[in-house]
Amino acid sequence: MEELGEYPEDDWLSLSGLQHYSFCKRQWALIHIEQLWSENTRTTAGSLEHQRTDDYNQSETRGDLLILRSLRVFSRQLGITGICDVVEFRKSPFGVELQHREGNWSPYPVEYKHGAAKKVGADRLQLCAQAMCLEEMLACDISEGALFYHETRRREVVPLNESLRSEVKNLLSDMHEMYSRGHTPKAKRKRACNACSLKNVCLPELSKTKSAKAYIVQCIGDDESEMVRQ
Template identity: 45%
Template structure:
């Protein structure tokens, strides 16, 4: 069921949700943000990719940078770093489309730019998948794969947009909407990812995990006092 316009969330947030749902809530619900080396490098990389005045046209390739995308199914809107449109002479239903002021048929391929190296999880892939789902809705076709470009390796990584990845993307988007609707910031879950997060000082995961509720503290103290009477 499509989401109402007022409930739409930022598409880029799905990567935060895949990394840590508390991080997503701090950024998107509590409006907390902090810079570190990784976020600054990422901004520079995306600035080059998202420049809308640097679109490129070739005989068989059209490159659109900073393309706005929206998905009614996911309830997400945002900007795709790069969408490549590859030319073809024949129409293949569900695979290619027309472009304004362009002859022939064009097959879209989303390309997401990331700093660093490929991740051991799918946090980057779900963001790419969400972009693809949005493009599919907008252009009325199917996109089987896309690319992740990493700043450290300077290479593209092909991502198959299979059913498993799509299902995970939908699950994450539903979780985002649920937390946004309830206004809930989840508790910290300590892990190796905490050392990579720019919000560690705001999140205070180790302090929160060590902290005992006041009720538990008072109950424990009462038991101790009772035993000494």
């Protein structure tokens, strides 16, 4: 029997969609509700950079450091499932037990991203959601994780504070509600649209045009005016 507050597995959403949703709700709906996708140079470059981290067989052990790549995670409470690029486990007396591993290990999620660090919080939200999944699965606490950006070749340490966790919960709640309704928001043109791989599918320029109803009403009005003049 499911516990109160848990989502049934059939209702789980893609964890990666959290980044799409925080960037643009319409983009998320086009991808995850309408199942539309289109590549551009940014998404292609990101896919190529992820090739090694997407291979679980590339997992390795370096002394007291265990590096697991492409680790699938989920959360019944949040109703999401996805894959962590890398989860580093370090031996620690305060860590958790892992199957087929001696000792205790503390998890540390690392998400790999194309480009450089961004001011917007989409990447941090995705990382936080990964950590919250790991916490639920392993019954542990994770205080921080890291974002690795290929352009700068540097890690950004991300404190997983209550503010970030609350934002993750609120956004996921909205996503579940929108998904259940099958609702795709209308296009709203903004600067970020230029870099979106779905620009030619979304057609944000149409947001500036009149609705079909308004266009028809205008045409009828023009015809009536013409008849009166005749």
